[in-house]
Amino acid sequence: MDKSDTLSSSLHETDNLGTPLVSISALTLKARELHIDTRKHLMAFIRGDCPLCKSAGFRSETRVNITNKTHSIIATLMVLDSPLLKTGEIGLSNSAWEKLDVQKEENLIVTLAEPLDSFGYVRGKLHGKNLTEANLKTIMTDILEERYSDIQLSSFITACINFTQDETIALAKTMSETGHQLKWLQHPIVDKHCVGGLPGNRTTMIVVPILAAFGLTIPKTSSRAITSPSGTADTMDVIAPVDLSIESMKGVVEKEGGCIIWGGSVDLSPVDDVLVQIERALDLDSMNQLVASVLSKKIAAGSTHVLIDMPIGPTAKVRFQNEAHVLKDLFLKVGEAVGLQLQVVETDGNQPVGRGIGPVLEARDVLSVLRGKKEAPQDLKERSLFLAGNILECWGGVAAGKGLGEAQKILETGLALKKFEAICKAQGGMREPRLSPIKQVVTTNQKGMILDIDNRLISRIAKLAGAPDSPAAGVDLYASLRTPVEKGQPLFTIYAESPGELNYALNYFYNHQNVILIGEKD
């Protein structure tokens, strides 16, 4: 070893050496908008022949820190060897450009991203070491700041499936603290949530006006679809604006006692939206993630009393009674730990609710119930009344056994419709949903009894037809469990906003014959 040409340094020189060293590994490059839409991904593109590239250890898929005068992001790098970029330039995806709020030709400083310490907690968890609330707080902050790569998010979400109850409690708490936290003067603040998996189950849009008309306060924030063809926010969006600011939302609730808006617009538990992107791509629901996600939004929304509607059925989100027990128990335990009054009711999850599946088709069903139309789906109506009645008895002061009747009265006298119209008006105006002319009826060539309807496959068909991004896309279902059908009888109609999507959905249906099972009467 030749010591003559080396720099001697020692442990106590940290402060002297710490700062200048960083700048040696940093690149300064001119920003260039590449108009590449990578959605939420933050991506940066540099030239492979960039002279400092090698010295700084930059390669494709390296995670880098990019800083300008006002902002700082962590992005994934891609190396180009084409003339798309001039020497000294760095290209940015639309998302990165917006997040950095780049001025044209602004200089950006690029450094290797520090190893992400909080992912060490995830690694520890996978090797058996439970996460503390402090660990999760750091993880949530890093996720919110978009420091996690997609594969790190995917690993974290997968790890969540084995969370303990304490970890799920801590997850719910820390998630609820990542965004706005609403405070209300009224009490109680009532809320409801359906754990989902049941296509067309849009009871919220009927329950909220019933309860608000009764006089309860129910500032309902709903989510958009995660893995389903429509979320309540998607369906409501067809009829009235759902992207309200906190101030507007408060105004609506002050005036009408209730609202039905998209939770994302008031930035409750925003980290959930990041996790949802990955859950959606994986088509994966984790029970712990589900409870934490739901309750974190309830905490942040300032709710005090929450009814959880849990449909159970072989192809619903909750499939088995034992699964339902575990989930119910988890909801109750986590709810108690975070200070919420919680009721969980189990409902029938054997088939879709109402006829429509997809935003526009579901909105049509909801309006027909509120308007007392005779073609209104009875199952959607009955389910909504059951839930509203339950809440009225629990937290509305209505005597036991009288809740259902009270709810029915409010719906059938038109008070609920009036309240719904008033809420829509307060949210920015009511619209009539319009069906798409691009559709195809699917009939059966079998005579027999409908023995099974696969919620998941029906949902997939509605999604392949374009729902929820194309609101008028979806499935209008005529088939109903344990009813007879004749040869040639229509089973459902697929709606789409483009012929290509219609055909893609049809094609999937014809390759998955077990969507609707028809057999002998027994």
Place this chain on the structure above:
Amino acid sequence: MDKSDTLSSSLHETDNLGTPLVSISALTLKARELHIDTRKHLMAFIRGDCPLCKSAGFRSETRVNITNKTHSIIATLMVLDSPLLKTGEIGLSNSAWEKLDVQKEENLIVTLAEPLDSFGYVRGKLHGKNLTEANLKTIMTDILEERYSDIQLSSFITACINFTQDETIALAKTMSETGHQLKWLQHPIVDKHCVGGLPGNRTTMIVVPILAAFGLTIPKTSSRAITSPSGTADTMDVIAPVDLSIESMKGVVEKEGGCIIWGGSVDLSPVDDVLVQIERALDLDSMNQLVASVLSKKIAAGSTHVLIDMPIGPTAKVRFQNEAHVLKDLFLKVGEAVGLQLQVVETDGNQPVGRGIGPVLEARDVLSVLRGKKEAPQDLKERSLFLAGNILECWGGVAAGKGLGEAQKILETGLALKKFEAICKAQGGMREPRLSPIKQVVTTNQKGMILDIDNRLISRIAKLAGAPDSPAAGVDLYASLRTPVEKGQPLFTIYAESPGELNYALNYFYNHQNVILIGEKD
């Protein structure tokens, strides 16, 4: 419902409608090389104003199928709204271009990728349903065909951590069937593997020539680094070619009785390389994945008798005695189930082995042991002799208690060196490793005793300095556990191939003071 403008169809028309429907959702676009290096990622870029884009439901991050006359891939889409592409063109990443073997301006057919059925098995596993060998076979095929997105791979790897023993056995088997499977006329086929986590532990390059000189057959395939600063293949690569074809490898083994090559070059368990990319990015090791990965390669390599070297230490891969027991048990059970004769030996994993950490520095250490140099690291020598002696006693017919002496004789008489040189020559020629002039000595300003050396942090410093991609980068360690140091005494030298990387490594060191713990003698 208006039936007059709908097409009536029924369940039995599958074959009539199935085929033409696909083409309606397909785009035909002209291939354009974009010179974007996305490494293993297959990526395609299309224009946002592409007229069929909406009808086919294409968005950024949609997974699409791309087909030309000869090949078919699944790629991740990105939407551009810039003039990088002309109307009717599709841009491809380098990886996608190569995999499709595109001819210039060739027409490509793009369709939405079918939902990946095999990921349903992963989802099922996460919800408690164990994977069968048939499930894993399908998953392995889909991964090998690059049908899994990175987040799906990440979720699968994370799920592996909770595999049952049967699942791990099935994983090892199905992984071993994804690539070439070597057959040998000789018997036994001896092999060794170190579970790693110990920087500088390059015993393979000493054990192989000893055993081959003795007369055993040991066709050793080694891996490149996963999360460490160097794998044996990286270190051997400094001295001789390791990218041999199966035919060349067989020739070397035929002639010399042994070889030390990179497993990837003979395509054993190639699916492992895909999984390793994600494990590396996550910096995550799963015990089940580890056992399956190691044994799948041994099965595919045609090995019959395998020694597993398992170093145990607080910052080694295996940290605790109980962890070691679980891993040892798993190795033995899986080994037995797949028909391998297996021995697991536990070794000291408290500190790095040898002095060098990083390909060139480790190669220097190996050669000094083989050459009998007096500065040769004794720990590396003793460890290699222990392992070789063990194998000689187990499977070489050497009497119990005589293995170590026999191995020592072969090493010290120069027979091992001669064999190593012959193997290098047969693999394509021997080179001398060269140290980099870009380096910095790190000294201590404390007098005391070395109480702890953190293998993981030392490895991270070597990696930040550029190892293994920059072979001459790494750490040359002078500090040794339970030895006294004086103020100003060098602890180690960091080597790099560029000043930027050297500084990045130093910077990390100065921010993590617990790399080497010096304290009072006790």
